[in-house]
Amino acid sequence: MEHTVTSRARRARTPGLFSRGRPRAWPILSVLIALILALPVLVIFAHVFLPAGDVWLHLRQTLLGEYVRNSLLLVFGVGIGVLVIGIPVAWLVSVCEFPGRRVFQWALMLPLAMPAYIIAYTYTGMLDFTGPVQVLIREITGLGYGQYWFPEIRSLTGAMLMLTLVLYPYVYLLTRAAFLEQSVCVLEVSRTLGSGPYSGFLRVALPLARPAVIAGLTLALMEVLADYGTVAYFGIATFTTGIFRTWYGLADPGAAAQLAAVLLSFVFVLILLERWSRMRARFHHTSSRYSTLPRYRLRGWKAAAAFAACLVPVLLGFLIPAAQLAIWALRTTEQWLTPEFGQLVLNTFYLAALAAVIAVALSLVLAYARRMEGGLITGLAVRVAGMGYAVPGTVIAIGVMLPFAWFDNTLDAFMRTHFGISTGLLLSGTLGALLFAYAVRFLAVSLQTVEAGLGKIKPSMDDAARSLGMRPLATLTRVHLPIMRGTLLTALLLVFVDVLKELPATLILRPFDFNTLAVRAFELAGDERLAESSSAALAIVLVGLLPVILLSLTIERSRPGYKQRSRSQRGRATDEPLALPAGAQAS
């Protein structure tokens, strides 16, 4: 139609920062934001080209090999783990019918609320020598210390297990979405051609879902590379722990940055893989006719097996650790029901809310600039600004710290020589540095949500407002913002929760004596005070449930064939396509 021709043509309209010699505010603003947000990553990359110092040479001769090996083993092990769990359960709940399927549909997402470092020390507490499991074994068998074999949870294998348990939902979510999107026709065709449920799965459904599976896998693996809490707690030497060690132990920022650059190149491979798989996913749409999938009804032992297969990940990945946390928290109420804990919660919420507002505001500017201009430059700016979701918190923290410290030192030296005053540390070690790091890391989360929300507002709305005398900014505040109130709330919530869980960047960048729930839980657990740390951990998990609930509601509604109850009405709180909580684990 002519209409689409027009809007497509409009997207390709002369991009640029200047229009007939006059600067154009929106694209310039978006490029500025993108440049500032790209600073940490650029700083890290710049270190690739710096001459290597002694510490780096030392690292390369001794520890680098171990970092690489452990990180790769972890990626490999968790990769297999999340596929083995994620794909079958996704297939079961989307194509088969068995008791409990409806509950599992959303329950399988629950582990998303559980940060990896929390599940790691919860299981450690449960499985170590004095924990309930081994005590029970000793009571039953009468054996004593050293007389029986028990697996060591604080090991590389243990870390793989822990990460798998909380990361499989990425594969589950995207694969299930792909299965649900598959037109019923192809599956029915395969049935008429004699494929049963298993061969239909292997020969039709799985190949069609492959891009989605790979996308989910790469997201999970980015989290693995970003993980600091779990491997630090288990004492495994990986890139992230190595960066910490080099930064604090060896006090060599340059070497830490170079280590971060190597880690970043690993991440980059994953980004490319994800991009590629998403690009391919577009070609895997078969037809646009949807109807409710007729499910294979499972009975007898098959139903029981399906039930068990879905129950185990939920049980291990959420229910058992959450219950253990709750038990610990209830046992130690007198220790944490204190004003200090209240202050801690307030601190954390304040920080997370501030970061969320910043991220959403920046996202709005970027998304709106792109909507209005649609040129190459704004598109690139949006892409660059959204890159942070793949960059580990440790890397971002170093990337923020180095330029800020340089700025502080330079300014201080300048002021001292010329004016005799010391400005001290203006940027580093402040909440500002931390908030900046959060913006870099989590902007993609809000940006994706805001862009999806804006995309739902027809371009004719903008034209209508402008023909009625509104300038672009007025159009944004009087038309777009009210319409996408629900989207904005969603974006705020997602960033809020991600910041709440964030550990490594907070550890490095927090102001002296400033604690968040995540930092507190991690420090107490590191001191083997597991029970005491449980209250903070439980708080994180409970708040973390919010986006999971939101996500499951959204999926339910976005499903083809979902009845559009009161959708066009004013309360649009949750019917926006949710950004996948990239960086949800953020450990």
Add this chain to the structure above:
Amino acid sequence: MKEHPPNSRHAAEVVLDDVDVGYSGLRVVHAISLELASGQIGCLLGPSGCGKTTLLRAIAGFEGVMRGEIRLNDQTVSRPGFLLPPEKRNVGMVFQDFALFPHLDVTGNIAFGIRRWKRAERDRRVRELLRLIGLSGYERAYPHALSGGQQQRIALARALAPRPQLLLLDEPFSSMDVELRTDLAREVREILRAEGTTGILVTHDQNEAFAFADRIAVLNAGSLCQWDTAYNLYHKPADRFVAGFVGEGTIVPGRVCAEDCVETALGRIHGPLPGHFTEGSAVDVLVRPDDIELDNASGDIPAEVVAKAFRGADFLYTLRLRDGTELLCVAPSHDNYVVSDHVRLRLGFSHLVVFPRGQGGPQGS
């Protein structure tokens, strides 16, 4: 935007002077020149992709011009390198999808463009418009609770509220039932007349154009074919495209045999020829269905019925002559012939529409 332009109460005279519009180097419409007198209602008519919406968006100020000039009441609003932004043009626009603001009720939507007016004045204007569009009592309704026709009228009222000097309508009836379209077009025309606003409608439906407009621009592939009244488009089409696009008809090849005569398969057709044709030159003659009368008693051209379509008051017959030429013919529905019946025809030309042959072959519908 704080002040209304002094001429805001006057309907605009619209002038397009040799205008090219396009994006990133690609010209979508070119060399468009037309003038619409103040208070008149014009229409841009053409098939999908002919550039009519692009031209409308250029008049509204959403697109700049690459060449030429657009003037509203002698004020240049677009020329290369200059674009008065849409919010400063005092031009109202009704969109194809209405684009009502879902977060505002009917009053909020209509008052959107006049929020700076004094409250009493604003309320009066909203009430007045609601009365005009026949939707009094719907002040507090939200767009999603209204029918398509009601939404369409709200969109119209919203665009009219700031008393624009020019109202643009982008296929506003395309989502309506076909039976309703011409009625709505006529209704909107009355509303525009009542408001005394100049109006321009974009459509691909000629019935809508005929019901709505004083003057119609027929566009094809980015060019203006003819800017004329509906009567002239039908009876004096400027080229083959207009002849084929507006109304029904068949192109019949012929040869000029005298100053006022063309020899065709139908025999000699007499009438004044438009323009100058040398004797013996090959031409195409446009034969409208009402140029032929079905008359078995006194007709002298034999033909066979190939197809017929019942249209209520009359039939549209497709007839084949001896030599295979096919023609359309309208006949009152009480003469009911069946397919393969043999009939006789009589010519009833009041004037001739003739194009020189060899301009890309005969066209027609």
